[in-house]
Amino acid sequence: MQIITGFSKLNKSERVDILRKHVPLSEEQVILLSNFQGEDIKIDELIENISENYVSNYVLPFGITPNFLVNDRAYFVPMVTEESSVVAAASYAAKFWSDKGGFRTRVLGTKKTGQIYFSWEGNIKKLQDDLPILKELLLSVAKPLTVNMEKRGAGISDVTLSYGGDYHILNVEFETADSMGANLINSCLEAMSPELLSFLKASYPKVNPDAEIIMAILSNYTPDCMVECSVECSISQLSQISGDLSAERFARKFELAVKVAKENVQRAVTHNKGIFNGIDSVLLSTGNDFRAVEAFGHAYASKDGKYTSLTDVEINEKGFKYTLRIPLSVGTVGGVTSVHPLSKLALQIMGNPSAKELMQIVAAVGLANNFAAIRSLITDGIQKGHMKLHLNNILYQFNANASEKERAEEYFKNHTVSFKSVSNYLESIRE
């Protein structure tokens, strides 16, 4: 194969030229790439600078969900998703809970950990004894990096040692306040690493000089960044959404559906995925790193040895209570959040929340999406609302006019929606 070099150093149109030499693209498709760029070149250049090898803007619908009552404050929540009915489902649940006290949330912490993995054959007990001296040293090295965050009540809160077999781990605990903190943590760890190495070599000169840093990196394992989010109502209030079921029966069926997700990994995966449908859409809109939240969210779901549901339901004489416990590491300053004009706007729409406040909103949206999904599953089935939206999409693609749309909506109440079936139907009524 012919290896392409210097691609990242080209500008957008040069990249497209190379692409066209290797891949058949029509004139129309090349125009499409430009069509997705905005009118303001300055803003497009901001987007271009976020990542590398840019050729266009990729777009997703930016939607707004009203009526999210979280800890007595009403929010409009910006959501970005490619999946139809995610925003609709969140809206449905947000509205239902808005006159029942809304979402109650509690942040259990925002601490994060960075780790320096190193191999060293010295006396680890002695090193443990010397840890206070080492800690002082490492903190002073990191000082220039942490001095600004200390003003915001953040900084390094602890340094501990753990012992592996072939390697040891220096754990550095950070309080990152409103930033996600990835760059800061990694910069601190990388500044500390050579100091740690010098310390090992200077303090224990007789030891094998092969002491070596394996790697230094933040951990996305953030068990201290937990949010607990609950909704609560009387059983009778559930009759507003229980369809053909009685409120009591709805509650019991809901409970059984959650039990199924607790007990079956096949269901737990899909159940939790529905939570992330909501969560990721808010993370995307605010420029947060959804991969980090996904990774530990799902790993956390398997913390007791078996992957299980992240939500719990409780039904008693006081009523129905539904709770999500999830680790959520997010930021509202720094990174893309501070660069992307639409992410800044997304934060503005939520009243420029702190990281803790954003964690609570995000958890509420996750719980809302899961709640709405289970409600659909145990009443009408998930496809009813979903397929209506899907039908709209397909009709749109076939340029259906208002009368065709109306007839199709009527027809597909009792017929199955697919690209093919809608195409056939439109052909039949257009003949």
Added chain:
Amino acid sequence: MQIITGFSKLNKSERVDILRKHVPLSEEQVILLSNFQGEDIKIDELIENISENYVSNYVLPFGITPNFLVNDRAYFVPMVTEESSVVAAASYAAKFWSDKGGFRTRVLGTKKTGQIYFSWEGNIKKLQDDLPILKELLLSVAKPLTVNMEKRGAGISDVTLSYGGDYHILNVEFETADSMGANLINSCLEAMSPELLSFLKASYPKVNPDAEIIMAILSNYTPDCMVECSVECSISQLSQISGDLSAERFARKFELAVKVAKENVQRAVTHNKGIFNGIDSVLLSTGNDFRAVEAFGHAYASKDGKYTSLTDVEINEKGFKYTLRIPLSVGTVGGVTSVHPLSKLALQIMGNPSAKELMQIVAAVGLANNFAAIRSLITDGIQKGHMKLHLNNILYQFNANASEKERAEEYFKNHTVSFKSVSNYLESIRE
């Protein structure tokens, strides 16, 4: 709180009007919402129809990574991500492996499962005996839905029963060919559910009539949608990227870094997150559902009771081999993939792959990103490349001119990059 009703039925500008009544937005911010819409109204309406409560397009950079050699075929891979250096890292690894045989991948299957959970107090052994009859019945009910997919070699491949305590499970296995299949599977299951219920009631009239469908839904647990992807080279070839380390030492340190991720959940989460940095960027560009892939990918990482690395390294006399095994459920027809003009273009850029081929490309990008991350971690550290890109972003925001940019790049070779430090530096040289 004042509950907002009918929000979804409004048009974009009416939604923005409501939003402005509740949230302080400047004229400039409202213009921003319009700025991100393209020139072609027809296309914007397509995007609007993908989800609900649309007020604008959210944009992310659409980048292209050249030089991906997968099973002897060279690809340009479209990647969409908000995280800087993800595309750069993938490019780096793709190029390194491109003259060493590239990525070798194997798809172990594409089967998916849907489940009907039901409660019933009848004789489950008898039902098991009657399963062949029930199966015939259910297949015939689903026939109108599956007839089209059968032409493409897809369809329902099996129906089995499993027994819970309070509930039972009817597992329906689907071969979905090139579609992700979510709508099809859910539609089939919902068509089958009332038939299952009638069968239970008609065949066993003496049994408690409370037989009930709890829910019917596809499972994102897709252990049959596995991809295995490997790269392989001689140890000496690693010297091209081993920095100050010898090739042999690099290989051993790489092995140790993977061992760390195998043994420590704190590291495993971050290690796997790096795989998804690459994977999700391709899923986003092609309109695929990344939450589904994330959910089962991470659950799969905990399948043996402890969350661990999804990759394995092997070093022997033949050389260095690095392998990723991951479940990947993707589609190349149907859903957003067929609606979104840029997703269609993304597929075109990759030569319109089948679902199986896309699974292989996606896995290769995941492995590439993880490989590049570990290489950085065990040589220069992750921050070097990352902070350079971060510096560019910040300079851009401060409107740095070419000479300021050059001076800042020189200065920050030995100083720590942060929003504040760059701002201070620019102020100092501008005075």
